[in-house]
Amino acid sequence: MSLPKTRHSAAAPKTRRRAAxxxxxxxxxxxxxxxxxxxxxxxxxxxxDVTKTAKLSLGIVNLHFQSxxxxxxxxxxxxxxxxxxxxxxIIRDETLEPAEKMLALINFDYSAEIAHPAKLAVWFAFxxxxxxRPTYRxxxxxxxxxxxxxxxxxxxxxxCRSNRRAELIATGYTALADGLWLDILVTPEEMDRALxxxxxxxxxxxFFPDHFKAx
Amino acid sequence: MSLPKTRHSAAAPKTRRRAAxxxxxxxxxxxxxxxxxxxxxxxxxxxxDVTKTAKLSLGIVNLHFQSxxxxxxxxxxxxxxxxxxxxxxIIRDETLEPAEKMLALINFDYSAEIAHPAKLAVWFAFxxxxxxRPTYRxxxxxxxxxxxxxxxxxxxxxxCRSNRRAELIATGYTALADGLWLDILVTPEEMDRALxxxxxxxxxxxFFPDHFKAx
Amino acid sequence: MSLPKTRHSAAAPKTRRRAAxxxxxxxxxxxxxxxxxxxxxxxxxxxxDVTKTAKLSLGIVNLHFQSxxxxxxxxxxxxxxxxxxxxxxIIRDETLEPAEKMLALINFDYSAEIAHPAKLAVWFAFxxxxxxRPTYRxxxxxxxxxxxxxxxxxxxxxxCRSNRRAELIATGYTALADGLWLDILVTPEEMDRALxxxxxxxxxxxFFPDHFKAx
Amino acid sequence: MSLPKTRHSAAAPKTRRRAAxxxxxxxxxxxxxxxxxxxxxxxxxxxxDVTKTAKLSLGIVNLHFQSxxxxxxxxxxxxxxxxxxxxxxIIRDETLEPAEKMLALINFDYSAEIAHPAKLAVWFAFxxxxxxRPTYRxxxxxxxxxxxxxxxxxxxxxxCRSNRRAELIATGYTALADGLWLDILVTPEEMDRALxxxxxxxxxxxFFPDHFKAx
DNA sequence: AATGAATGAGGGTTCATTCAT
DNA sequence: CATGAATGAACCCTCATTCAT
Numbered sequence: 001m002s003l004p005k006t007r008h009s010a011a012a013p014k015t016r017r018r019a020a021x022x023x024x025x026x027x028x029x030x031x032x033x034x035x036x037x038x039x040x041x042x043x044x045x046x047x048x049d050v051t052k053t054a055k056l057s058l059g060i061v062n063l064h065f066q067s068x069x070x071x072x073x074x075x076x077x078x079x080x081x082x083x084x085x086x087x088x089x090i091i092r093d094e095t096l097e098p099a100e101k102m103l104a105l106i107n108f109d110y111s112a113e114i115a116h117p118a119k120l121a122v123w124f125a126f127x128x129x130x131x132x133r134p135t136y137r138x139x140x141x142x143x144x145x146x147x148x149x150x151x152x153x154x155x156x157x158x159x160c161r162s163n164r165r166a167e168l169i170a171t172g173y174t175a176l177a178d179g180l181w182l183d184i185l186v187t188p189e190e191m192d193r194a195l196x197x198x199x200x201x202x203x204x205x206x207f208f209p210d211h212f213k214a215x
Numbered sequence: 216m217s218l219p220k221t222r223h224s225a226a227a228p229k230t231r232r233r234a235a236x237x238x239x240x241x242x243x244x245x246x247x248x249x250x251x252x253x254x255x256x257x258x259x260x261x262x263x264d265v266t267k268t269a270k271l272s273l274g275i276v277n278l279h280f281q282s283x284x285x286x287x288x289x290x291x292x293x294x295x296x297x298x299x300x301x302x303x304x305i306i307r308d309e310t311l312e313p314a315e316k317m318l319a320l321i322n323f324d325y326s327a328e329i330a331h332p333a334k335l336a337v338w339f340a341f342x343x344x345x346x347x348r349p350t351y352r353x354x355x356x357x358x359x360x361x362x363x364x365x366x367x368x369x370x371x372x373x374x375c376r377s378n379r380r381a382e383l384i385a386t387g388y389t390a391l392a393d394g395l396w397l398d399i400l401v402t403p404e405e406m407d408r409a410l411x412x413x414x415x416x417x418x419x420x421x422f423f424p425d426h427f428k429a430x
Numbered sequence: 431m432s433l434p435k436t437r438h439s440a441a442a443p444k445t446r447r448r449a450a451x452x453x454x455x456x457x458x459x460x461x462x463x464x465x466x467x468x469x470x471x472x473x474x475x476x477x478x479d480v481t482k483t484a485k486l487s488l489g490i491v492n493l494h495f496q497s498x499x500x501x502x503x504x505x506x507x508x509x510x511x512x513x514x515x516x517x518x519x520i521i522r523d524e525t526l527e528p529a530e531k532m533l534a535l536i537n538f539d540y541s542a543e544i545a546h547p548a549k550l551a552v553w554f555a556f557x558x559x560x561x562x563r564p565t566y567r568x569x570x571x572x573x574x575x576x577x578x579x580x581x582x583x584x585x586x587x588x589x590c591r592s593n594r595r596a597e598l599i600a601t602g603y604t605a606l607a608d609g610l611w612l613d614i615l616v617t618p619e620e621m622d623r624a625l626x627x628x629x630x631x632x633x634x635x636x637f638f639p640d641h642f643k644a645x
Numbered sequence: 646m647s648l649p650k651t652r653h654s655a656a657a658p659k660t661r662r663r664a665a666x667x668x669x670x671x672x673x674x675x676x677x678x679x680x681x682x683x684x685x686x687x688x689x690x691x692x693x694d695v696t697k698t699a700k701l702s703l704g705i706v707n708l709h710f711q712s713x714x715x716x717x718x719x720x721x722x723x724x725x726x727x728x729x730x731x732x733x734x735i736i737r738d739e740t741l742e743p744a745e746k747m748l749a750l751i752n753f754d755y756s757a758e759i760a761h762p763a764k765l766a767v768w769f770a771f772x773x774x775x776x777x778r779p780t781y782r783x784x785x786x787x788x789x790x791x792x793x794x795x796x797x798x799x800x801x802x803x804x805c806r807s808n809r810r811a812e813l814i815a816t817g818y819t820a821l822a823d824g825l826w827l828d829i830l831v832t833p834e835e836m837d838r839a840l841x842x843x844x845x846x847x848x849x850x851x852f853f854p855d856h857f858k859a860x
Numbered sequence: 861a862a863t864g865a866a867t868g869a870g871g872g873t874t875c876a877t878t879c880a881t
Numbered sequence: 882c883a884t885g886a887a888t889g890a891a892c893c894c895t896c897a898t899t900c901a902t
Contacts, residue, residue, distance in 0.1 A: 019865050019901070041347035043258035047893060057867040062894060064865095121346040128343020130401055131336045132256030141402055165429070168417045171406070175394025175414065182393050183386070186345055187356050191386070199390065202383045206421040214380070237882095262876060272884040274878080283876060449880070449886050471777035473688035477872060487888040492873060494886095551776040558773020560831055561766045562686030571832055595859070598847045601836070605824025605844065612823050613816070616775055617786050621816070629820065632813045636851040644810070667861090692897060702863040704899080713897060 026064050026074070028054050033075045038118035042072075042125035073135055076126050079119055080143045086114065091150050098157035099211040105151070106200045109177050110193040120185040148174045158208050169207050176203055241279050241289070243269050248290045253333035257287075257340035288350055291341050294334055295358045301329065306365050313372035314426040320366070321415045324392050325408040335400040363389045373423050384422050391418055456494050456504070458484050463505045468548035472502075472555035503565055506556050509549055510573045516544065521580050528587035529641040535581070536630045539607050540623040550615040578604045588638050599637050606633055671709050671719070673699050678720045683763035687717075687770035718780055721771050724764055725788045731759065736795050743802035744856040750796070751845045754822050755838040765830040793819045803853050814852050821848055 020028075032054035036045040047068055051058050065071040090096070090104045108114060123140070130137040152170035160166040180199060183191035198215040205212040247269035251260040262283055266273050280286040305311070305319045323329060338355070345352040367385035375381040395414060398406035413430040420427035450458075462484035466475040477498055481488050495501040520526070520534045538544060553570070560567040582600035590596045610629060613621035628645040635642040677699035681690040692713055696703050710716040735741070735749045753759060768785075775782040797815035805811045825844060828836035843860040850857035 022865090025865090039347065041344045043344065044347065046891085048891095058869095058893095059867060059895080060865085063867095068893065117346075124339070124346070125343045127397065127401065128340045129256050129258065131332075131339070132254065132259065137401055144398070144402070145405070165417075168414050168430070171398070171410070172391060172414045172418055175398055176387060176391045177394065178397050179390025179393035179395075182342060183359070183390055186342065186352055187359070190360070195386070199383050199387045202380075203387055203418070215383070240882095261874085273886095274884060275882090277877060278883075452886090455886090469777065471774045473774065474777065476870085478870095488872095488890095489874080489888060490886085493888095498872060547776075554769070554776070555773045557827065557831065558770045559686050559688065561762075561769070562684070562689065567831055574828070574832070575835070595847075598844050598860070601828070601840070602821060602844045602848055605828055606817060606821045607824065608827050609820025609823035609825075612772065613789070613820055616772065616782055617789070620790070625816070629813050629817045632810075633817055633848070645813070670861095691895085703865095703897095704863055705861090707898065708862075 022064065025056075025060070027078075029056070029061060029064060029071065030075050030078050033071060034079070034118050034122055037075070037125050038121040042122075042129065072126075073139070075122065076136060076139050079122055080139050083114060083143055084146060087147065087150065098154050099208070102151075102154050102158070102204060103201075103212070105154075106197060106204070109200065110180075110197040112193070115181060115184055115193045115196065117185060117188070120181050124182060124185060144174055144178070147177075155207075158211055160207075173200070173203065176200060237279065240271075240275070242293075244271070244276060244279060244286065245290050245293050248286060249294070249333050249337055252290070252340050253336040257337075257344065287341075288354070290337065291351060291354050294337055295354050298329060298358055299361060302362065302365065313369050314423070317366075317369050317373070317419060318416075318427070320369075321412060321419070324415065325395075325412040327408070330396060330399055330408045330411065332400060332403070335396050339397060339400060359389055359393070362392075370422075373426055375422075388415070388418065391415060452494065455486075455490070457508075459486070459491060459494060459501065460505050460508050463501060464509070464548050464552055467505070467555050468551040472552075472559065502556075503569070505552065506566060506569050509552055510569050513544060513573055514576060517577065517580065528584050529638070532581075532584050532588070532634060533631075533642070535584075536627060536634070539630065540610075540627040542623070545611060545614055545623050545626065547615060547618070550611050554612060554615060574604055574608070577607075585637075588641055590637075603630070603633065606630060667709060670701075670705070672723075674701070674706060674709060674716065675720050675723050678716060679724070679763055679767055682720070682770050683766040687767075687774065717771075718784070720767065721781060721784050724767055725784050728759060728788055729791060732792065732795065743799050744853070747796075747799050747803070747849060748846075748857070750799075751842060751849070754845065755825075755842040757838070760826060760829055760838045760841065762830060762833070765826050769827060769830060789819055789823070792822075800852075803856055805852075818845070818848065821845060 029050060033045065033050050035053055036049045040049065047061050048058060050071070051060055054060075061068065061071055065074060086108055087105065090101055090108060093101070093104075096104060126136045127140055130140050148170045151173045152166045155166035155169050156163075160169065177200065180191065180196040184193065184196055201212060202214050205214040244265060248260065248265050250268055251264045255264065262276050263273060265286070266275060269275075276283065276286055280289060301323055302320065305316055305323060308316070308319075311319060341351045342355055345355050363385045366388045367381045370381035370384050371378075375384065392415065395406065395411040399408060399411055416427060417429050420429040459480060463475065463480050465483055466479045470479065477491050478488060480501070481490055484490075491498065491501055495504060516538055517535065520531055520538060523531070523534075526534060556566045557570055560570050578600045581603045582596045585596035585599050586593075590599065607630065610621065610626040614623065614626055631642060632644050635644040674695060678690065678695050680698055681694045685694065692706050693703060695716070696705060699705075706713065706716055710719060731753055732750065735746055735753060738746070738749075741749060771781045772785055775785050793815045796818045797811045800811035800814050801808075805814065822845065825836065825841040829838065829841055846857060847859050850859040
């Protein structure tokens with residue numbers, strides 16, 4: 001909208017510039033955004049912050065993502081995809097027994113890559129906004145739902161007879177992971193990845209004492 | 216120019232709201248803010264939203280809270296205090312056995328008052344921002360730390376010999392509760408208060424089968 | 431849209447301010463806008479220009495008009511209404527004979543108030559944009575259509591027998607006026623209000639020699 | 646770092662457009678600009694619009710015209726030149742009597758080529774801006790002044806004794822044409838080329854009943 | 861000669877805060 | 882105490898222009 005478009009003053013780029021593959025620029029901007037969200041929070045992260053962090057010019061986000069909103073959605077999707085990819089790789093690994101899979105999943109959930117403070121900050125920043133933003137919610141949910149479904153299946157394979165019981169355990173596992181991530185993010189003095197792993201292992205061990213040993 | 220420097224005509228003060236007890240105004244504004252955060256999210260809640268919801272004038276927040284930031288802190292504190300008060304009442308109730316206390320706590324955590332969507336929305340909105348805001352973090356943490364400490368003590372009373380083990384269970388309980396609240400907020404179709412209660416009870420039953428029965 | 435609303439920095443008004451009746455402020459802003467359009471053109475007129483001209487703060491336009499676009503529409507409507515009001519007053523004046531009315535209309539069309547350079551600049555600025563903006567077009571047209579209808583009726587009263595002929599004369603009168611206004615605006619050295627009046631009178635005199643005398 | 650400073654692999658120059666005669670490119674861009682102005686208005690026409698319409702690359706305008714401003718001036722000049730060329734051809738045609746010339750001019754003014762909606766849109770777009778842009782004004786004026794001068798001369802040849810009277814008629818003719826073009830552009834439902842021609846002819850017939858017959 | 865990714869000044873809009881009433 | 886018009890910094894977005902390729 002807005003009438004006045006005919007610019008009569010000139011706006012001239014002063015410095016050198018470089019061209020890059022679009023996909024590369026997008027990732028560069030997404031990573032800069034993650035850094036900013038971790039540092040300043042979602043609502044305080046501005047386009048200027050992001051582009052300065054990426055050492056690029058102000059206009060570049062709109063060039064590659066059309067709008068800030070779309071950038072943010074891509075950021076969330078980027079993290080969600082990374083999580084789902086890692087998780088799926090384990091689930092599909094046919095060399096592992098169910099208990100080994102579950103163990104691998106626990107280790108994955110609290111690996112340095114996944115339980116990284118910046119990424120957790122992003123997760124919860126979006127979760128905090130998710131109740132009023134359907135798009136965010138959808139992406140956040142998808143990850144959780146897949147997780148729960150996989151764990152439930154594993155529970156059955158681990159010998160859980162009742163479907164209802166498997167449901168409770170799997171739902172609990174996902175919720176527990178969310179809560180532990182929150183603790184890692186918010187009280188790093190009290191909670192670290194190792195402890196979170198132990199708590200999760202302890203959880204599984206209590207339900208499947210034959211397959212897991214409490215730490 | 217304008218003549219009447221001394222206006223003797225009493226300006227009709229239209230509908231001037233009656234002065235109210237400051238404490239009452241503050242609570243009125245806090246409740247309006249909770250409503251707004253639940254409806255629009257933390258970052259989209261404006262002073263105008265809050266005051267319109269409270270049916271008060273725009274300037275009144277700064278009159279009673281000095282700034283938006285301070286209002287938000289008070290909102291968070293209000294919810295945290297309510298939670299801690301309810302929890303403490305149970306902990307201090309000397310008529311209850313440890314297992315009864317734990318059960319009461321679980322019921323409390325998923326009561327309509329505490330696991331209320333609007334309040335959960337507020338919790339997670341602040342948690343989402345907490346990583347970049349020390350003040351928010353402090354308030355959010357305090358609640359969690361007290362909770363964990365209480366549960367840990369109860370675990371010992373329920374027969375848990377190892378301190379380490381009690382720590383794991385208690386930490387897990389708090390994290391589980393956080394994760395379940397998140398689910399109630401974000402996927403109400405998948406998770407409700409009753410199911411959350413069952414998951415928590417199932418958790419406790421697995422560690423203390425003599426005191427709790429899995430649902 | 432756009433997430434980040436939670437301002438954490440303060441933006442404080444520094445100077446004195448005064449309150450005014452909304453209608454008064456609106457007119458103040460409309461007049462400032464007319465001045466700016468005449469001076470810089472429609473597309474180069476910015477909110478900052480308008481508010482600086484009105485000696486008010488930047489945010490005030492959005493306070494009173496919601497958006498720049500709406501301000502512009504109101505500006506156009508303001509001028510159109512003024513024109514129609516003056517025209518209607520003459521048309522409805524029952525003390526005037528048809529020829530007297532027509533003469534009064536001609537005098538009105540090139541009066542200082544109506545053929546004012548700033549207002550003409552606004553008219554043509556909007557007309558220039560009208561072909562791509564339905565809202566502008568509608569307002570501009572309405573004025574022209576009423577004008578033509580009135581003149582046509584007067585032509586009949588002046589003795590024009592043929593409806594078709596009255597149509598041609600009236601349509602011509604309106605077009606002539608538009609063209610003369612354009613000349614006054616664009617070539618003030620060649621065309622002034624007095625000459626424009628003479629051209630219009632000459633036009634009418636050629637069709638109704640019994641009622642008008644060529645200048 | 647990057648190894649291949651001397652890239653011997655011939656970079657495939659994808660679809661590189663063939664170089665074209667500069668004059669041809671310029672006209673291509675001017676025509677695309679006219680199309681855009683007619684479609685979106687002057688102030689909303691961007692370099693991207695123009696180059697996309699011309700199916701050329703973004704940078705090409707600055708290559709051929711240095712700046713947007715200069716492109717626009719060339720667009721205006723292009724249309725003005727076309728008009729003047731057509732007009733001059735008639736004026737210089739020695740096979741025509743004065744009355745025949747005047748008729749030919751009227752027919753020309755409302756020919757499909759001249760009274761084309763897109764071109765009229767461009768005229769008025771520039772006229773709308775002309776009051777604040779001397780360059781535009783000059784070009785627009787030149788056309789009008791030549792027109793008026795020619796018509797005035799014809800009036801004398803048609804028997805108009807008084808210089809003053811010829812002046813009034815000629816000035817009126819030009820203004821009438823401008824106004825009629827505006828009507829064709831802005832109210833196509835009410836005004837078309839045929840009607841405009843009739844109005845103009847009716848105008849001339851009223852002054853020179855011996856030479857023209859009212860339609 | 862031609863391309864289009866990159867730049868950044870400039871624009872409209874929002875909204876926490878102030879203060880005359 | 883209470884009100885809400887006014888303020889202006891800061892935000893997101895647009896787009897003419899540049900220049901490495």
